[in-house]
Amino acid sequence: MxxxxxxxxxxxxxxxxxxxxxxxxxxxxxxxxxxxxxxxxxxxxxxxxxxxxxxxxxxxxxxxxxxxxxxxxxxxxxxxxxxxxxxxxxxxxxxxxxxxxxxxxxxxxxxGPTSLVFKKGAGFTADPASLKGKTVGYEQGTIQEAYAKAVLDKAGISTKAYANQDQVYSDLTSGRLDASIQDMLQAELGFLKSPAGADYEVSKPIDSELLPAKTAIGI
Incomplete structure (x- = not known):
């Protein structure tokens, strides 16, 4: 920062x-x-x-x-x-x-690396194999969408797109999602520090060439 x-x-x-x-x-x-x-x-x-x-x-x-x-x-x-x-x-x-x-x-x-967010104790990891049979949400237009389609969908994971991140977290906390995938800094400094995120945790950063970390202003 x-x-x-x-x-x-x-x-x-x-x-x-x-x-x-x-x-x-x-x-x-x-x-x-x-x-x-x-x-x-x-x-x-x-x-x-x-x-x-x-x-x-x-x-x-x-x-x-x-x-x-x-x-x-x-x-x-x-x-x-x-x-x-x-x-x-x-x-x-x-x-x-x-x-x-x-x-x-x-x-x-x-x-800003990418990570998963899920309920504490769920036992998920950054390895897609830990999420097989589960449902993961992401925000449309993000690098996480590209990863979800290229990797998660092929690993037996159901993925769901949302118009914005607020909608992702809303379905996560209501139980309609097992996990969400997003920028790790956003999750740690935003959602997890909010009352809604008190019972959630983040995975380690996901290592994939589909998930670069460099963030800048688009012009």
């Missing part, structure tokens, strides 16, 4: 060098999925809060422009960026070869 703040000026210049500043802008529009605490979520009063929100606001302050946050489900981020609905994506987006073919990225913000 500290690294992101130390490289704030570099990130601002990176954004300024792209299409974002091709003309005189008075505001920057950032796409955000507010279901991913502590990176981005909504406070009780409806305002957006979290690390990514603070980072975006700091970038706008550096560039002397107004920040406008555009809410979107995660699987709509890249289409929205390409359609110019917003100028950048600050929503815990992992850098992948497939994404680099269609959009650019800033310098790395942080490294």
């Amino acid at each position: 500290k690294k992101a703040w130390l490289t704030l000026s570099a990130l601002a210049l990176c954004i300024a060098a792209g299409n974002t500043m091709a003309k005189e802008y008075k505001e920057l529009r950032f796409g955000v999925d507010p279901s991913y605490a502590p990176f981005e979520s909504k406070a009780a009063d409806g305002s957006l809060v979290g690390f990514d929100i603070d980072l975006g606001n700091a970038i706008c302050k550096e560039l002397k422009v107004t920040c406008k946050w555009v809410e979107s489900d995660f699987d709509g981020m890249i289409p929205g960026l390409k359609a110019r609905k917003f100028d950048g994506v600050i929503s815990s987006m992992t850098v992948t070869p497939a994404r680099e073919k269609v959009i650019d990225f800033s310098n790395e913000l942080f490294s």
Whole structure:
């Protein structure tokens, strides 16, 4: 996290060098999925809060422009960026070869491995074999979706897609899912620290080339 703040000026210049500043802008529009605490979520009063929100606001302050946050489900981020609905994506987006073919990225913000979340004592591990016959949920458009389809589905595991992470956790805590798969930092610093996550734990990081950890701003 500290690294992101130390490289704030570099990130601002990176954004300024792209299409974002091709003309005189008075505001920057950032796409955000507010279901991913502590990176981005909504406070009780409806305002957006979290690390990514603070980072975006700091970038706008550096560039002397107004920040406008555009809410979107995660699987709509890249289409929205390409359609110019917003100028950048600050929503815990992992850098992948497939994404680099269609959009650019800033310098790395942080490294976030992937893990499973499940009820304490369930006995699951990062090994897909431990989940055979179980149901695992994931957020659409994420790298975890690619892993679920390529690995979990073929390992005798039922997988289910959701529009956002809040929906994933809702079905997990209601018992409709045996486990969820998501960014490990998000799970540890967000869900597990919430009242709903008190009886849950995370697995060790999942080791797979389908699950890179480098996270950056999409531009």
